[in-house]
Amino acid sequence: MIQRVPGHMLSLRINGRPMKLDVSPSRRVIDLLRDDLVMTGTKVACEIGRCGACMILLDGQPVNACLLMAYQLEGRSVVTIEGLSDGEKLHPVQQAFLEEGGFQCGYCTPGMVISLAGLLEHNPEPTQDELADGLSGNLCRCTGYGGILRAAESAVRKMSRPAAQIAAAEQEKESRS
Structure with missing residues (x-):
């Protein structure tokens, strides 16, 4: 027993x-x-x-x-x-990976997304070197990192303060309709 x-x-x-x-x-x-x-x-x-x-x-x-x-x-x-998402809408990093094809088999993608979300939470406007450094603890064995880095750059744009304010205003406008 x-x-x-x-x-x-x-x-x-x-x-x-x-x-x-x-x-x-x-x-x-x-x-x-x-x-x-x-x-x-x-x-x-x-x-x-x-x-x-x-x-x-x-x-x-x-x-x-x-x-x-x-x-x-x-x-x-x-x-x-x-x-990471709110249940209805993907997190901006998830959306960027989807739109930019930042994955191939998808096995490493959750870790990449989490790493990038954590980085952008603390550094909303990273340089390309900081993005690469922020993802340096994540390995992808299927593909080159081109799509992943494009997704990272897209996520930065999506999470920029003006874009976030615009999105919030649009969402508020929709909820009033």
Whole structure:
């Protein structure tokens, strides 16, 4: 008979929702998300923090979920690819990847999108070098990075303050109609 190892009670937010979870002290964040919470958009690939497929936002910063233990999430906020959009409309980074063909097989795409969203949250007008640096922890084995960088540049334009203000005004106008 298998005995359950006593867990650790965590209080955290995942994709904006407060949660209390009982987790084993040896549980990795990637396993918690994928296996326990069935959030499979966060991918498992290298499992040593080199590919970026498992990227999540932890308190707004991109981190590799394969390198974190679940107990490290106590009191923190996690955003996965499932929580990036508002449920009705894609996040501007997701929309840019779709429009610019910033993916091929799609396996690395959630990590790329999360990394870029985290970068743009803290640096809304990055240079091309800063974009490349922000994505340097993400590997794509299928394609060159041309489409990915075009998507990144498009996301910057979509998230620029004037564009965001225009979009908000248009949305408000539609809601009044």
